[in-house]
Amino acid sequence: MHIVSTVKDMRQVIREVKVENNTLGFVPTMGYLHEGHLSLIKRAKLENDIVIVSIFVNPTQFGANEDYDIYPKDFKRDKQLAETAGADYVFYPTVEEMYPTGYKTSVDVSEITDRLCGASRPGHFKGVTTIVNKLFNIVEPNRAYFGLKDAQQVAVIQQMVKDLFMNVEVIPCSIVRESDGLAMSSRNVYLTQQDRSAALILSKSLMKAKKIINEGERDLKIIRNTIIESISKEAPVSVEYIEIIQFPSLEKIDILEGKVLIALAAKVGRVRLIDNVILEVQK
Numbered sequence: 001m002h003i004v005s006t007v008k009d010m011r012q013v014i015r016e017v018k019v020e021n022n023t024l025g026f027v028p029t030m031g032y033l034h035e036g037h038l039s040l041i042k043r044a045k046l047e048n049d050i051v052i053v054s055i056f057v058n059p060t061q062f063g064a065n066e067d068y069d070i071y072p073k074d075f076k077r078d079k080q081l082a083e084t085a086g087a088d089y090v091f092y093p094t095v096e097e098m099y100p101t102g103y104k105t106s107v108d109v110s111e112i113t114d115r116l117c118g119a120s121r122p123g124h125f126k127g128v129t130t131i132v133n134k135l136f137n138i139v140e141p142n143r144a145y146f147g148l149k150d151a152q153q154v155a156v157i158q159q160m161v162k163d164l165f166m167n168v169e170v171i172p173c174s175i176v177r178e179s180d181g182l183a184m185s186s187r188n189v190y191l192t193q194q195d196r197s198a199a200l201i202l203s204k205s206l207m208k209a210k211k212i213i214n215e216g217e218r219d220l221k222i223i224r225n226t227i228i229e230s231i232s233k234e235a236p237v238s239v240e241y242i243e244i245i246q247f248p249s250l251e252k253i254d255i256l257e258g259k260v261l262i263a264l265a266a267k268v269g270r271v272r273l274i275d276n277v278i279l280e281v282q283k
């Protein structure tokens with residue numbers, strides 16, 4: 001596995017691997033890899049000749065009071081994990097490389113970025129779509145793999161790819177969970193032991209909602225309240241949002257039907273976590 005840190009060198013690699021008509025699978029990450037990331041890399045390896053993983057903590061998607069400065073990092077460990085999972089190249093640029101002095105261009109998807117995480121993290125998705133666009137322009141992948149843990153991110157990137165006629169297939173990948181149900185996240189490392197136990201209520205409440213829907217419940221208020229009630233019993237968890245919406249349009253719904261996303265964000269102690277389930281609901 002090779003580490004590449006400049007745009008120029010990455011482009012040279014892409015030119016070389018494309019000569020032989022290899023297909024390219026791309027997995028963008030912010031590093032501190034876990035089984036969630038590795039599942040994306042493994043899938044990319046199964047479906048493509050060459051797999052490129054990027055590791056870049058993108059400053060423009062963090063708000064001023066967020067955790068950019070303390071975001072967990074362990075490049076040595078990431079390298080080993082990425083290689084074992086099947087990565088051929090890791091693109092590991094500096095902030096200066098991705099945002100050279102004087103850059104002026106951003107990419108912004110409207111409307112669907114105003115809700116859910118976009119409402120609580122203003123400017124977040126503009127940072128995400130800008131960096132993903134830059135990365136796509138450098139790597140020129142055939143397929144790009146994104147986790148459904150960030151379901152809104154998947155919807156936003158699909159919209160960007162469609163609107164800008166980008167020549168890449170976005171592949172949404174299932175959420176990988178710890179054995180007790182907690183969605184894997186690099187930020188789980190911030191949780192104290194007590195908060196780690198409390199955080200379990202997020203996946204548990206989503207599973208409870210899924211269960212009552214499977215048993216026939218269709219009242220959106222009842223479903224939402226079921227989630228809120230179970231979470232509110234669990235200190236120190238405070239809900240930021242719970243949304244039941246259509247996926248991937250992220251449109252509001254009055255009737256529970258079709259592909260439905262139940263997404264939530266919550267603070268567990270000082271750590272902000274997200275989780276969701278996507279259900280296919282018959283009326």
Ligand SMILES: Nc1ncnc2c1ncn2[C@@H]1O[C@H](COP(=O)(O)OP(=O)(O)OP(=O)(O)O)[C@@H](O)[C@H]1O
Nearest residue numbers: 029030031036146147149150175176184185186187
């Ligand atoms: N548990 C998971 N299952 C599947 N994919 C995941 C999981 N966690 C992250 N991913 C995906 O990995 C890619 C890189 O995500 P990122 O590096 O931000 O990791 P993360 O664990 O989501 O970090 P954080 O939760 O701190 O934002 C994204 O497409 C994300 O959706």
Ligand SMILES: CC(C)(CO)[C@@H](O)C(=O)[O-]
Nearest residue numbers: 028029030058128131150
């Ligand atoms: C897609 C991404 C790598 C862009 O920085 C990031 O938002 C993430 O890790 O999900």
Ligand code: BAL
Nearest residue numbers: 030061062124150153
């Ligand atoms: N996985 C989303 C990256 C972020 O929280 O900024």
